[in-house]
Amino acid sequence: MPDAYEWLSLIAVQQLERGDITEVTAHGRTFAVYDTAAGITVSDARCPHAGANLCLGYFDGKSVECPLHQGLFNATTGAALAAPATRPLKMIESRVQNHTVMIKIARPL
Numbered sequence: 001m002p003d004a005y006e007w008l009s010l011i012a013v014q015q016l017e018r019g020d021i022t023e024v025t026a027h028g029r030t031f032a033v034y035d036t037a038a039g040i041t042v043s044d045a046r047c048p049h050a051g052a053n054l055c056l057g058y059f060d061g062k063s064v065e066c067p068l069h070q071g072l073f074n075a076t077t078g079a080a081l082a083a084p085a086t087r088p089l090k091m092i093e094s095r096v097q098n099h100t101v102m103i104k105i106a107r108p109l
């Protein structure tokens with residue numbers, strides 16, 4: 001069975017906000033790219049609680065705090081760390097290749 005996923009370019013590493021969150025709209029979606037202490041990670045930009053834009057939240061290098069109700073998420077695993085967030089943040093598999101952040105997303109059918 002063919003791979004139903006593909007790797008797509010998201011943003012050049014040089015364009016990222018150092019130690020912060022960079023909002024990237026690409027491939028019809030909005031992503032949050034985190035420059036964490038442990039490396040670059042990517043999630044859906046929408047908070048799973050009520051849809052706020054996490055790119056506008058507070059980021060300490062490990063966790064992101066939602067700007068709307070202050071739910072807290074681990075920016076590497078997506079785990080919900082503080083109420084009212086209970087569902088995990090949707091993380092997107094990513095890697096850096098040729099100085100570019102790449103994401104693995106489902107191929108459109």
Ligand code: FES
Pocket residue numbers: 047048049050051052066067068069070071084085
């Ligand atoms: S919308 Fe993010 S915690 Fe409510």
